[in-house]
Every structure is written in structure tokens, then in C-alpha cells.
Amino acid sequence: MRTVTTLAVLALALAAGTLARAGDSKTFDREVSAEPHGVVEISNTAGEVQVSGWDRSDVSIHASLDDDVDRVEVTSSPGRTVIKVILPAHSWHGGEAHLRVQVPKDSELRVSTVSADTNITGVTGIQRLNAVSGNVTTDIAGADLELKTVSGDIKVKGRGLPAQLRITSVSGDVHLQNGGGSLEANTVSGTLVASLEGAKSVVARTTSGDMHLDAKLTRGASFEATTVSGDLEVRASADGGYAYEVSTFSGDITDCFGGQQAQKGYVGHSLSGSRGDGAGRMRLKTMSGDVQLCDRT
Amino acid sequence: MPRSIDPPRDLWPQIEAQLGAAGAAAPRRRTAPLRWLAAAAMVGALAVGVWIGRDLMPLPGAAAEVAQQPPANPAGANPGGAAVNAAFVSDPRYARQRAELMGSVQAQLNAMPAPARAKVAASLSAIEAAKKDLESALGKDPSNALLQELLINTYQDEMRVLTDVHEAGNAGRGI
């Protein structure tokens, strides 16, 4: 049993954050040419993936790899760059790879991880992101986004530009700030928080997770939010107004509009009405979750 | 700093003595699937086979209680007046797909880190609880279109979750 180490090594390891990993990592650096609107695919199991967009027509990769990681494989063909972290076959302890990748900012970016967290900035092209338990954080600028996790939390920051946004998680929380265009968002038990500018179509669904939706809708927009037992809070405004129908089986309905009371049927409550000219359409449904509908200020 | 420190004395004799008290033969490995899998297998045989948007197809075997319930679902009645009684519908294709997915989901869950597994298990429990609550509520108000829609949404979400967890096995190995 080895017991001898020096205090300096221990101190350095403490500062680095992981005593056990002192001296256990290797690095990888590579740069390849890439087309400005090409596809960049990155896959990693554990660790981290950080991607940033730049103005150069190159893909640059810097990685810190645990000893348990076999290698990083980079293949480059016209219009496509693929970066894969390769673990040894039958690896019984997943090694971590911390990737920092710079890509042409208009690239179509595809990232797939298991437990590695993903962090993306400055990429303005289409993004298709998958993670199992890793968290995903990204910013978007008018291009389509397809983002899926199993348990990882999701944070998306937009610029209010129209795009097709599909965000799904099984149990992760979803936070979307300043989205726009068309949103389809699903989580079973996570919390869904979204703010939207110029939204044309919104379909939001949870089973037990709460939803907090803040939306400025375009004229004639369609907005639908459904949950079984989560609570639903909606703040909305729309060009031309919107007609709304709120229904719940056993939850409560409150609105900020004053005057109209929810109708109590034999079973359940409902509330319907319109704001402004009623050009858009809003449907809010729950089984037992409470619903609150107010104007967006 | 050493991770491993030998105990000052050999602790095995005392441990061995207590293994005897605990039962020399360790208990048999549990083979029963998670409760939700067992419930899901049963429900699979009664599964809704209809993938719907707005319109609900009339299906045979409507429950006898319907005739005895007060009319008028106040929560957005289906314009066509049609109703789905989920308990009496089965679609072999749906049931087969579901059974296949359930077989792989357990393995995927086991491969996940414990915090992730706990979160996903909580979601699956939430879906199961939602189905039970909705079916129970539909038992009291079978023609309630809101409940019917929410139940079918829940079945769809369950299928989505099973598929996503199944596909999680391919994650991180390349797109």
C-alpha cells in the first residue's frame, strides 16, 4: 500500500479539484478545415462537451481525457466533421473526456452524450442535441433546434427570432428564454418554463410537471398547454387577441381578467372567453392541476 | 493520501459470524420486474390502439355505467359525441411495440447512473399514477372528452418515454 506523497502534490491536486485524478489525464488537440455551413457531429459518453461558434472555416478540438478514455477520433469529409470519444471495449468504469470544440458558427451541430454535460454558445446553425443524463445548455439565433434528454436539465436562450423548436425530456427541467416561432415542448415530471416572443404555434405538455409560460403571440397564433396533474400558469398577449378555453377536471381556474367566473359543471370547471379581437386560439387543459391565465405585462 | 487503509485488526471473523445470523444463503435475486412494468404489461393487453389528434373513433364495448351517468361533459364536449372507452380497445401492433420496448427499458435503466435512474423512475411512476387517476376519473364520468384526451396523451407520452429510454442505449456512440 503506497502511502508516501508530498504535500505539494497533494496541494496541487486539491487545487485542481480531484486528488485522485492528479496525473491521470492526457490531452488531445486537432484542427481540421470545415465548410462554413457543414455538419459537425460530436459524441461523448462522460465528461463535458463545450462548443463555441467562430468565424473561421475550421473545426478546432481540444480535449482532456482520463486514462480510461481510449482516444478521440476525428474524421473529416466535405461538408462533414465527426468527433467521437472512444472508450475501451467492455470498459467497466466510464472515463471522462472534456471537449472544447470551436466550429464555424453557421454549422449544423449534432451532439450526442450520455452523462456528459453539453454547453453551446455562438452557434447560429441548426442544432440537434441528445443527452441521457447530461445537462444541455445552448443559445440559439433563428435556426431550428431539436433537443432531447432523458433526465438531463435543459436551458435554452434565444433572441426571440422565429424558428422550429422541439424540446423534449423525460424527467429533466426545461427552461427556454426568449424563444420564438413554433415551440413543441414536452416533459413528464420536469418543470417547463418558457418565455416566447412572436410565437406562432405553441404545444406544451407535461404529465406531472408544472408549467410557467409567458408568451407574446403573433396574429392568429395557436397555443395549447396540457398537463395531467401539474399546475399551469400562463401569461399571454397576442396581436389581434385570442379566444381561450380552459378546462380542468378537478383543479382550480383563476384568471386576472376579472368579472367572469369559471363555470362549474357536473364534473370539472371550465372557463372560456376572448381577449382583444380573439384572432388567436388558446386551449389549456388539466386533470387535477390548477390553471392561472393572465395578460402578459 | 492513501485511499485504502487496513483496519487495525482483522474484522472478517466477526463479519462471518453475522453472515451466519443473516442466513448463510444470501436471498435469491429478485426476478420480479418493477411494479410499473407488471402493471404496464397488464395494461398493454388493454391498451388504447388509437393515435389521435382531435377526433375520437367510436369503439365497441362501451361501459354500462355510461347510460347511468348524467350527461353533458362540461369540459369541452367532443362535437361528434363519440367516446372512447380505453379499457376495451387493443391494437396488436401497439401491444407488440410496447412489449418490445418494455423489455429493453429495464436494461437501460440499470445502466444509468443512480441519480438519473431515480429521476426516470420517478417519471415512469408519474405516468403510471396519471393513468390510474385518469382511468379512475373516467370511471365516474366515462364520456368526459377532456379526460379521454388526457388519457390518450398519457399513453402517447408513455410510448415516447419508453422509446427515448430505449434509444438512450445508443447515446454517446455516434449519431
Added chain:
Amino acid sequence: MAPSKGQMQAQRQESRVDWEGALVQRAVAGDTRAFERLYREHSGRVYGLCLRMTKDAHLAEDCTQDTFINAWKALPNFETRSSLGTWLHRIAVNVSLGRRRKATPVLEAQGEDEEGELGGFALETPVEVAELEEAIGNLPDGARDALVLHALYGYSHEEAAQMLGIAPGTCKAQLHRARKLLKERLKLEVN
């Protein structure tokens, strides 16, 4: 072409898992000799973890024994693809936390006690390591737990948090606190 260092290490690890998996299977079938082999292999790391968490040699012995007894009972549920060491550590953390709660509170020593011993356990190690062990032993419980699991035993923030039953953010905060206190105590200057 000769296998790379990484490939050789992977092969060694694969052999180790096969060997360990075979022992687990035999232990599940009731073979206490097989379980003893597993005990011999892992007792040092389990005791080391218990000792650092409980700061008391007697409690650490009890914790180690309870860990292996609980492991014996739960062994049929262990998935052989996972790490047995990590699994045992999870049990040890739970047992240590439970023991610590029940035991007479150990005073948070600000320095050496009257006998000049190091907070309830003493190691025959070089002075520098002993000084670091003492400093770690004097950390508040939560900070020490996070530091031991993450920095010494190499668990991720999420894994350590799950073992300790706290949120990952809390674990990170405790780790930060531990480093800060250690630096102050040891008067380290680190870039």
C-alpha cells in the same frame, strides 16, 4: 503492433471484472469463502472511507463490518456490470452517516487534543500526509464528506451528492468550502 498502455489497462480491468463477477455469483449462491475474498479485496478502501467520515477508529470498524453485512444481504441486487467498489462505498457512506448521527458528537477540534493525537485516529505516515489528514479530519462534517468522496475517492459531484443524499449544488458548495478551509489551515499558496 503492441497494445497501447490504455488497451493493456482495459484488458486488466476486464479481467478484474470477470474475476470479481465470478466471486459475486458464488457469494450470491451462499459461498462465504467467495465473499471473504471480496472482503479482503475491498476492506481497505471501505475502512479508509469510514475512518475519514467518522473520524473515529472504533466507529470506522463498526461501519466497515456493517457495510459488508449489509452488502451480503443486498448482493443479489448488485448488477455485475457496475463497480463493486463504488457500490460498497455507497453502502459505507450510508452506514457512516447513520453511525455518526447516533454516536456521541465528536467535538469539532480546532487543533490537536490534549494527548496530542490526531482527532481520534493516527496513521503511521510521513509528517506531511499526517498534517493533511489532521486538517481534513478537522473540517466540518459536510465539507469533509464532500472532499473525501470527490477529491480522494474520485466520485463526480453528482455521484458524491447522491451518496450523501444532498443536491449536487450543495456538494459543490461543500467542496469549495473544504478547499478554502484547508488552504487557510495549511497556509497554501496555489496558482
